[in-house]
Structures are given as C-alpha cells and as structure tokens.
Amino acid sequence: MHIFKNTTYDFLRWRWQAIGLSWVIIIAGAVMFATRGIPLGIEFAGGTAVVAQFDQTPSVQQVRTALDRHYPGGGQNTVVQLYGDSSLRQVMIRVAQQVEAALRQGGVGNFKIVGTEIVGPAVGRELRTKGLSATVLSLAGILLYIAFRFQLSFAVGAVVASIHDLLITLAFLTFFRYDMSLNVIAAILTITGFSTNDTIVIFDRIRENLRSMRRDALGQVINVSVNQTLGRTVITSGTALLTAIALFFFGGEVLHAFAFTMIVGIVTGTYSSVFIAAAIVSFWKGKAPTRAAAHAPAPASAPAVQQPTRKSKPQRKARAS
Known part of the structure; x- marks a missing residue:
C-alpha cells in the first residue's frame, strides 16, 4: 500500500526549526517541573x-x-x-x-x-529506582546494538532521539499534571522501543542508499531515504496512534495516563525519527560526499577482458637473388 509516491521533501532543510521547537518544549517542561514538580503515583510516593x-x-x-x-x-x-x-x-x-x-x-x-x-515509602523508593534503572539500561542497550549493527554515528542519533522523546513526553506529563505511575513508566519504555524501531528502518534505508548513491552528498542520501520510508512510517505510526486514542477515550480512568503517554510518545517518536535522528547523523558526518563514508563496501569490479594475442608468422627467408 503506497500513500506517498515519489516524494522529494527536503526534511533536513527544517532540522534547525525542528530542533528549536523541541528545545522550547523541553525548557518549558523543565521550568514547570522545577516550579511545580510532577505528581508521583501511589507506587512511587507511597x-x-x-x-x-x-x-x-x-x-x-x-x-x-x-x-x-x-x-x-x-x-x-x-x-x-x-x-x-x-x-x-x-x-x-x-x-x-x-x-x-x-x-x-x-x-x-x-x-x-x-x-x-x-x-510504604520503602517500596515507593525501590520502585522509583527500578523504573529509572530500566529506562537507563534500555537506552544503553539501544546504543550498543545500533553501534554494532550500523555505525557509531547512527547509534548516537538513535539514542539522542530516544532521550528527546522521553524529555518531550515528561514535559507534556508535567503540563497536564498526570501522575508518574508504573503504567506511565511502561508507556515510556514502550514508546522508546517504538521510536527506535522506526529510526532503525530509516537508518537501514540510508545504509542501502550509501552503496548506490556513493557520489551524492550525505544530506541528499538522507532525504531520499526518509522519503522512501515515509509511507511505511505514516502507516505504522498512524495505526498505533489510533489504538492509543481509542484507549484514551474508552479505556477508563485506569488507562488514561498510559494512553496519554502513548499518544504523545508516538507523535514525538515519529517526529524525532524523521527530523532529530537523521539530523544528528548529518551533523556527525558533515557534508562530505558519501564516498568518504567508507562503511559501504565498494562494488566488485569486473575482471578486464584480455584480447586474444595473434601469433606472428615467421618471416620468410629472403630469396636468394
């Protein structure tokens, strides 16, 4: 199923605007968190x-x-x-x-x-520690896997995008005064994996295009790759978003915070995969042509065809005059 055909959007052109918008939301969330804090659920506060x-x-x-x-x-x-x-x-x-x-x-x-x-307060502290440890370990695992599977620049881009998603989600939880509960922690870990999966799909297409577009600039390769995966990204994220919206309206009070976190995380994760993760890779590698990114193996050159050698005929002896 193709929603977008032959799109040529220049996503990297808007990377600075996207990063600026993210910083505005993160700073506003940090200010509200510092002044009003974020409500803790019964699991964490006791x-x-x-x-x-x-x-x-x-x-x-x-x-x-x-x-x-x-x-x-x-x-x-x-x-x-x-x-x-x-x-x-x-x-x-x-x-x-x-x-x-x-x-x-x-x-x-x-x-x-x-x-x-x-x-009890002791149980609340233990649950806080375990929730934080689970989040940190998941980010470390993402960094190691993508660095091994792709390149270090791709791993840094994916982890920065995941941290971006966490900060934006926490900012919106602070804005709307939702309690930080185990359900919210579960939703945060879920959107971390969802966003990373979407980012890996884009990175995999970038790696493929690095082999076929070796003479093009890296920014052009990234834009082409994001456009090629745009339809898949919209379909996957849109389906998950509809499910989260249904949970938000019909799942009851118990799932309200979980569904809200999922809605914010899905939107933010899709946005960060397209703008933030790809922008980090472009910043890391600069504007050099993709030939400099030598992780893409060079195609095997065909052996030169040897021309058959013609046997020289022996010169005839000069006839005696």
Missing part, C-alpha cells in the same frame, strides 16, 4: 489510595472541604479526582493515611469503600 463509591456523586470541592475539617493536614494537598465511569459515582482520594473516618464525619453523603491501595 501512601494510601482510597476509592469510594457514593450514592450521589459529590463534587471534588465537597470532598476537599470534608477533608479540611476532619482530616489531619487538610485536603488541599491531597489528590482528589473522579474515578472510572461517571455512572459508577466513584471518587479516588490519595493521602498518607486512611480517610474513611474523615469523609463520614464531613457529611458528603453515603458511600462505601470499593478499593484501597497502600504502598
């Missing part, structure tokens, strides 16, 4: 998460007011949000201790506790 089902759904402010009056420390620093489908009339409250008594004394209506999750 504490208690209570899901209460009410006879009539109260507002979030009513729940906070009840906690302000009857819960030590008040309710302004607790996480209170509607949970699940609206027809279930459920509210999730995440605090450091049990809150059932505070809610009953606050007069927010009849309810029953339908779920409680308690995570």
Whole structure:
C-alpha cells in the first residue's frame, strides 16, 4: 500500500526549526517541573489510595472541604479526582493515611469503600529506582546494538532521539499534571522501543542508499531515504496512534495516563525519527560526499577482458637473388 509516491521533501532543510521547537518544549517542561514538580503515583510516593463509591456523586470541592475539617493536614494537598465511569459515582482520594473516618464525619453523603491501595515509602523508593534503572539500561542497550549493527554515528542519533522523546513526553506529563505511575513508566519504555524501531528502518534505508548513491552528498542520501520510508512510517505510526486514542477515550480512568503517554510518545517518536535522528547523523558526518563514508563496501569490479594475442608468422627467408 503506497500513500506517498515519489516524494522529494527536503526534511533536513527544517532540522534547525525542528530542533528549536523541541528545545522550547523541553525548557518549558523543565521550568514547570522545577516550579511545580510532577505528581508521583501511589507506587512511587507511597501512601494510601482510597476509592469510594457514593450514592450521589459529590463534587471534588465537597470532598476537599470534608477533608479540611476532619482530616489531619487538610485536603488541599491531597489528590482528589473522579474515578472510572461517571455512572459508577466513584471518587479516588490519595493521602498518607486512611480517610474513611474523615469523609463520614464531613457529611458528603453515603458511600462505601470499593478499593484501597497502600504502598510504604520503602517500596515507593525501590520502585522509583527500578523504573529509572530500566529506562537507563534500555537506552544503553539501544546504543550498543545500533553501534554494532550500523555505525557509531547512527547509534548516537538513535539514542539522542530516544532521550528527546522521553524529555518531550515528561514535559507534556508535567503540563497536564498526570501522575508518574508504573503504567506511565511502561508507556515510556514502550514508546522508546517504538521510536527506535522506526529510526532503525530509516537508518537501514540510508545504509542501502550509501552503496548506490556513493557520489551524492550525505544530506541528499538522507532525504531520499526518509522519503522512501515515509509511507511505511505514516502507516505504522498512524495505526498505533489510533489504538492509543481509542484507549484514551474508552479505556477508563485506569488507562488514561498510559494512553496519554502513548499518544504523545508516538507523535514525538515519529517526529524525532524523521527530523532529530537523521539530523544528528548529518551533523556527525558533515557534508562530505558519501564516498568518504567508507562503511559501504565498494562494488566488485569486473575482471578486464584480455584480447586474444595473434601469433606472428615467421618471416620468410629472403630469396636468394
């Protein structure tokens, strides 16, 4: 199936604009992270998460007011949000201790506790360490594999693109105040692999074209390669994106943060494979012709055809006069 035929887009022409846009988003996310931080899920922060089902759904402010009056420390620093489908009339409250008594004394209506999750601070620290270790090890594995399979410049481009995807995703999680949970970590690792797979497809086409376009500049080879894989990139990313959007709207509250992370990661991963990873390779190798990138083996030259030698006839002896 071909969506794009014989496209000739100059992707490298817009590399500086793409890098500038990425820096704007990353810096804005870093500023918000430094000022407001990113909410940590119950798995990382520790504490208690209570899901209460009410006879009539109260507002979030009513729940906070009840906690302000009857819960030590008040309710302004607790996480209170509607949970699940609206027809279930459920509210999730995440605090450091049990809150059932505070809610009953606050007069927010009849309810029953339908779920409680308690995570100690030691377990939260362990899960934070393991999540960070899994991310770092995955990036190191990507670097080693692509350096072995392709070239070091390709490996650096893929890892920089993956780090770019992680930073952009964390920035959007900070903007929209999603909790950093195990589901989000799983989504981040998933988009890291997805983005790397897309990048490797482009790199493989670049390596093939290095053999057939040895007299062209590297920038021309990269643009041709990205255009040749553009249809495949759009189909693969578009299919995954539709699935993530369906999860976001119909997967329920539990999968909301996971689906949001996947949506941002798929868009960012596709963007970085086309603009960021290819730009890093072009920066690394410069503008030299591809003949200088001698990793592409030279085609075997055909042996010279030898002309048959003609036997010289012996000169006749001079006739005696």
